[in-house]
Amino acid sequence: MRIFVVSVLMISMGFIIACNPDREKSKQEIVQTEREFAKMAAEKGMSEAFSFYVADSGVVNRGEKLFRGKSEVRNLYEHSRLKDVKLTWTPDFVDVASSCDLGYTYGQYTFSFRDSTGKINESNGIFHTVWKRQADEKWRFVWD
Secondary structure (H helix, E strand, C coil), X not given: CHHHHHHHHHHHHHHHHHHHHHHHHHHHHHHHHHHHHHHHHHHHCHHHHHHHHEEEEEEEEECCEXXXXXXXXXXXXXXXXXXXXXXXXXEEEEEECCXXXXXXXXXXXXXXXXXXXXXXXXXXXXXXXXXXXXXCCCEEEEEC
8 A cells, every 4th residue: 555655646746747847838828928918909909909819708807897708808999989098018927727727917017098188197007817728729818
């Protein structure tokens, strides 16, 4: 029995050790996806970027209202009455589940827009995004 227990423990440790490089790789993939997401938002606008990076079942929470899926997320940003909208962000932290299929980030963001008088309004805050690996191996957010 003792040999069996030791064998199971050694095999388990092997799985844990083997998963760590996958977790680190997944963390790097999520950070890279965040960078590409932010770049697309800056270059093509929030509507394009958010509707591209949201998972089919993804949800965006804005102003105590939930927007579900790609079309609702696209409509949220396309029908905004704000002008010259800019959103920048950088993840300060990323973690990934040991299964390497779910992760999250958080960090600082800056949101700015021009109001009807021409004044630039800016706000800063903290974002939190939950990422899920899709069937095509791409990371898409399921909660923002």
